[in-house]
Amino acid sequence: MTLQKNTTMLNLILPLLLLLTPADSLSSNSLEENKQEKFEVDNKTIPWEIKDAVVEALAYFPELAGVRIDFEFKDRINGAVMQAQPRVLTLLVTGKEKREYRIKITRELDLGDEILAIENVPHDALVGWIGHELGHIMDYKDRSTVNMMHFGMRYMMSNKRLTEAEIAADTYAISCGMGHQILTVKNYILNQEGFDEKYRNKIRDLYMSPAQILSLQEELEEDEG
Ligand SMILES: [Zn+2]
Numbered sequence: 621m622t623l624q625k626n627t628t629m630l631n632l633i634l635p636l637l638l639l640l641t642p643a644d645s646l647s648s649n650s651l652e653e654n655k656q657e658k659f660e661v662d663n664k665t666i667p668w669e670i671k672d673a674v675v676e677a678l679a680y681f682p683e684l685a686g687v688r689i690d691f692e693f694k695d696r697i698n699g700a701v702m703q704a705q706p707r708v709l710t711l712l713v714t715g716k717e718k719r720e721y722r723i724k725i726t727r728e729l730d731l732g733d734e735i736l737a738i739e740n741v742p743h744d745a746l747v748g749w750i751g752h753e754l755g756h757i758m759d760y761k762d763r764s765t766v767n768m769m770h771f772g773m774r775y776m777m778s779n780k781r782l783t784e785a786e787i788a789a790d791t792y793a794i795s796c797g798m799g800h801q802i803l804t805v806k807n808y809i810l811n812q813e814g815f816d817e818k819y820r821n822k823i824r825d826l827y828m829s830p831a832q833i834l835s836l837q838e839e840l841e842e843d844e845g
Contacts, residue, residue: 663688669739670725670746677750680796684754687761688720693727693738699822701726701738702749704756704789711765721760723753731814745808748793748801755789755796779826786827791836799837806830 658665663686666674674691678684688707697703707720729736738746763771771781793802807830809815809823828836 662686664691666691667693667725669737670750673739673743673746674750677747677754677798677801680751680793680798681754681758683761684757687757689757690720690722692722692724694724695727697724697726699819701729701819702753704753704760706760706768711768716762716764719761721757723750723757730816731812733814742804742808744801744804746805748798748803748805751793751796751798751801752789752805755792756785758792758796759785759788783826790828790833794833794837795840799833799840803830803833803837806833 657668659668659671660666661675662678664674664678670691703724705722705724707722710718710720725738727738729738729741741749760768771785790802806823806828809820810830
């Protein structure tokens with residue numbers, strides 16, 4: 621790819637980036653992050669507090685072996701508890717197979733009466749939550765850069781595209797054998813007292829429902845058997 625092409629692409633992508641990610645995405649190695657203790661395995665960096673849950677979820681995704689993924693705690697993520705993203709520079713300068721990703725994870729859930737550290741979310745729900753994000757990375761992994769840009773824009777602008785992306789993520793995770801955990805986290809979000817209603821409504825309206833998860837899981841099991 622020529623330098624000029626890169627620059628043009630950067631011009632195209634930059635506005636999208638600013639939409640997609642808060643300013644911190646451009647300076648991922650802030651001092652704050654460097655201070656955090658991380659567990660490192662197979663090209664992944666993982667905060668110690670959630671290491672077991674992440675390693676358990678990763679075991680369902682052999683195709684992500686060796687893929688660079690950084691799991692990062694954040695104080696707050698706009699409209700989400702976790703968020704998977706490609707590292708933008710790796711979208712521009714390397715081939716698909718060398719792309720790097722990160723999964724942002726809210727450090728503490730505000731449940732109204734209670735502040736719950738993320739590692740204290742019931743284990744299977746936490747594993748399912750991480751599995752859903754890994755499902756997004758499976759989905760991103762095979763998209764071309766141009767496709768990813770278009771996808772990102774549509775995702776921002778239409779609920780239909782958002783729904784498609786979320787269904788894709790759940791479908792990847794369920795087909796990797798995580799049906800139980802995906803169902804557990806869905807029920808956790810829908811039933812746990814104290815979740816922000818706006819967030820809960822988004823999950824209810826735009827994401828797969830527990831019934832849809834169950835029927836997909838059954839279909840996949842029938843296919844296998
Ligand atoms: Zn998602």
